[in-house]
Amino acid sequence: MTRICVGHLYPAYLNIYADRGNIAVLTRRAALRGHNIDMRAVSLGDSIEPGTFDLLYIGGGQDREQAMIASDLATKSEGIRTSVAGGAALLAVCGGYQLLGRGYRGRDGSWMPGVALFPHETVAGEKRLIGDVLLSCELVPGEPRTVAGFENHAGRTLLDPGAEPLGRVIAGFGNDGASGDEGCRVGRALGTYLHGPLLPRNPWLADLLLSWAIAHATGESPEPLQTLPDTYEALAHEHAAARARARGGRS
Amino acid sequence: MPGKLIWKFDPGAIDALAARLPRGVAVVSATNGKTTTVAMAAAVLGRDHRLAWNNSGANLASGIASTLLAARDADLGLLEVDEFALPAVLERLRPRVVCLGNLHRDQLDRYGELEHIAERWRTAIARLPEPTTVIVDADDPLVAGLAEERAGAVRYGIDDPTVGRTDLPHAADSKYCIRCGTPYRYAVTYVGHLGDYTCPACGHTRPPLDIAAREIELDGLEGSSFLLETPAGAAAVRLSLPGLYNVYNALAAASLAHALGSAPAETADALAGFTAAFGRFERIVTSGKEAILLLVKNPAGANEVVRTLVDGGVPPVLVVALNDSIADGRDVSWIWDVDFEPLLERAERIVVTGERAAELALRFTYAGYPAEQLELEPSLERAFDRGLELTPTGGRLGVLPTYTAMLALRGLATSRGLTRPYWERIEP
Numbered sequence: 001m002t003r004i005c006v007g008h009l010y011p012a013y014l015n016i017y018a019d020r021g022n023i024a025v026l027t028r029r030a031a032l033r034g035h036n037i038d039m040r041a042v043s044l045g046d047s048i049e050p051g052t053f054d055l056l057y058i059g060g061g062q063d064r065e066q067a068m069i070a071s072d073l074a075t076k077s078e079g080i081r082t083s084v085a086g087g088a089a090l091l092a093v094c095g096g097y098q099l100l101g102r103g104y105r106g107r108d109g110s111w112m113p114g115v116a117l118f119p120h121e122t123v124a125g126e127k128r129l130i131g132d133v134l135l136s137c138e139l140v141p142g143e144p145r146t147v148a149g150f151e152n153h154a155g156r157t158l159l160d161p162g163a164e165p166l167g168r169v170i171a172g173f174g175n176d177g178a179s180g181d182e183g184c185r186v187g188r189a190l191g192t193y194l195h196g197p198l199l200p201r202n203p204w205l206a207d208l209l210l211s212w213a214i215a216h217a218t219g220e221s222p223e224p225l226q227t228l229p230d231t232y233e234a235l236a237h238e239h240a241a242a243r244a245r246a247r248g249g250r251s
Numbered sequence: 252m253p254g255k256l257i258w259k260f261d262p263g264a265i266d267a268l269a270a271r272l273p274r275g276v277a278v279v280s281a282t283n284g285k286t287t288t289v290a291m292a293a294a295v296l297g298r299d300h301r302l303a304w305n306n307s308g309a310n311l312a313s314g315i316a317s318t319l320l321a322a323r324d325a326d327l328g329l330l331e332v333d334e335f336a337l338p339a340v341l342e343r344l345r346p347r348v349v350c351l352g353n354l355h356r357d358q359l360d361r362y363g364e365l366e367h368i369a370e371r372w373r374t375a376i377a378r379l380p381e382p383t384t385v386i387v388d389a390d391d392p393l394v395a396g397l398a399e400e401r402a403g404a405v406r407y408g409i410d411d412p413t414v415g416r417t418d419l420p421h422a423a424d425s426k427y428c429i430r431c432g433t434p435y436r437y438a439v440t441y442v443g444h445l446g447d448y449t450c451p452a453c454g455h456t457r458p459p460l461d462i463a464a465r466e467i468e469l470d471g472l473e474g475s476s477f478l479l480e481t482p483a484g485a486a487a488v489r490l491s492l493p494g495l496y497n498v499y500n501a502l503a504a505a506s507l508a509h510a511l512g513s514a515p516a517e518t519a520d521a522l523a524g525f526t527a528a529f530g531r532f533e534r535i536v537t538s539g540k541e542a543i544l545l546l547v548k549n550p551a552g553a554n555e556v557v558r559t560l561v562d563g564g565v566p567p568v569l570v571v572a573l574n575d576s577i578a579d580g581r582d583v584s585w586i587w588d589v590d591f592e593p594l595l596e597r598a599e600r601i602v603v604t605g606e607r608a609a610e611l612a613l614r615f616t617y618a619g620y621p622a623e624q625l626e627l628e629p630s631l632e633r634a635f636d637r638g639l640e641l642t643p644t645g646g647r648l649g650v651l652p653t654y655t656a657m658l659a660l661r662g663l664a665t666s667r668g669l670t671r672p673y674w675e676r677i678e679p
Contacts, residue, residue: 018587200613235609
């Protein structure tokens with residue numbers, strides 16, 4: 001049994017698309033394997049000491065809430081980057097995914113700097129990209145998987161040349177509606193626009209993050225977690241994937 | 252669909268249709284409670300007026316045009332309007348009264364963010380001519396803020412800390428001061444973020460109430476009563492709909508009636524005879540069992556349904572139905588923001604159904620609901636029958652559907668002769 005320390009960034013501000021669903025899935029799937037999640041809120045004024053957290057989670061908020069935490073997040077930038085460089089796992093969803101890039105260019109030309117963990121910049125777009133999404137990805141070599149989710153974002157996120165996306169879009173818009181890329185990966189850090197929430201219908205992704213977090217906690221190599229029946233998970237994935245194939249990328 | 256055609260090809264005709272109503276038009280918008288509020292107001296105003304009322308819930312521009320077209324001999328328009336459609340509709344209708352209730356996060360895939368809706372409303376309100384009376388829910392900081400500069404505005408709210416609570420639910424919106432961003436301090440909350448708020452930093456606070464509900468008594472699932480206080484006097488109101496959210500709906504309806512000249516006693520009398528609007532706490536009796544239909548469509552509304560059931564007694568068997576058509580919201584993530592947990596602690600059996608039933612199964616099992624008490628049945632009809640089968644004779648079945656699932660279930664009940672279609676039950 002491993003104690004996994006999870007830092008949930010700004011849960012009172014960034015919680016718009018059912019982020020607590022992702023947290024519930026991580027907690028329960030860890031418990032079902034006999035591990036113990038030590039969930040801590042990391043909010044305004046708290047610091048991130050590298051090494052403390054095995055997994056960091058940051059969700060999305062409405063524009064107003066995101067503006068309220070932006071300057072505080074800047075003070076945590078180094079702590080977040082050092083944590084990930086040290087092997088901590090991280091999941092950033094929607095607004096959190098944008099905030100962890102180099103910055104956001106508003107419609108009025110304003111520039112809001114970000115954490116610069118992910119090698120990308122986001123520019124405000126005119127039309128929101130809304131709908132079901134299906135991705136193909138291969139985070140573990142030789143293990144191709146699909147991810148099903150829902151996207152709703154005005155920002156167009158442009159990855160630097162050579163940056164690794166989370167996956168390729170099968171149906172839906174993805175990072176910018178044009179490149180066919182969705183999300184970004186740096187080491188054990190994953191960023192994505194996909195909510196729905198993301199993890200309940202993509203349980204393999206939750207397990208991968210947990211295996212990375214356990215590896216960080218124990219100092220050993222990541223080991224696959226014991227499998228679970230995941231009947232409802234498979235059904236939900238199937239329905240969401242079918243939705244994306246039928247109507248993703250149209251809004 | 253003539254309404255749609257008019258709106259597209261000759262929108263000016265809407266102005267003319269509205270202008271021919273001698274007593275003008277009253278409009279209601281809010282995230283939650285529009286349909287019930289308007290139905291309650293119709294019960295009051297229908298006594299003295301012939302109404303042009305969109306009782307089927309067709310609250311987009313096209314539905315409103317159709318309603319105005321069809322009601323040839325009406326003298327007063329009474330219309331619920333979709334939050335997003337409101338600015339365009341106000342521009343055309345030039346209403347006599349506009350009643351704005353709560354704003355909660357709802358179908359972000361369709362409506363966008365809350366602030367964005369409020370901003371559109373603010374612009375639309377500023378354009379209204381001076382004689383238009385604006386009514387706002389003073390307990391919602393974002394909505395109350397819309398009327399701050401408005402002469403003659405009417406502010407309603409609940410003023411009875413004994414029925415409130417001091418914590419905010421998980422999905423609470425607008426919890427930060429609209430002026431300075433500091434978290435509000437709530438003396439009490441009633442529904443979601445609606446309550447008696449003060450900003451500890453800049454002092455922004457709930458405005459004084461013109462129309463208030465006091466001395467509230469909640470009587471489980473049977474109903475509630477309260478003292479309605481208005482500038483024209485007070486009256487005791489008895490509602491046969493349960494829950495504080497229906498007290499808010501009654502207050503909004505009473506404020507509308509007040510603005511149109513009804514006396515508090517008349518309002519109270521009409522509200523006493525009001526039962527349920529279309530799928531909102533509607534009761535269906537079949538073979539010695541009672542099914543209660545409780546529409547759920549967003550976190551704030553669903554939280555109040557949960558709370559009302561918990562306060563009034565959770566039925567042992569529940570059917571929960573999740574569809575994801577445009578009218579339900581294509582993004583189903585909102586179910587994770589609903590505080591279902593108190594319901595899960597009490598329900599003995601739950602049948603999940605609808606196009607996205609598996610998402611509900613995940614929501615409930617990850618909350619710790621025992622797998623052996625949960626059933627997944629994709630067909631709405633079979634799920635409804637399974638729920639009835641599990642319900643003991645003389646017992647009660649709780650049915651919580653999203654919008655299109657509610658329409659389908661009502662259609663099913665109607666085809667079995669169990670409910671009357673809405674067009675036969677519109678006359679107040």
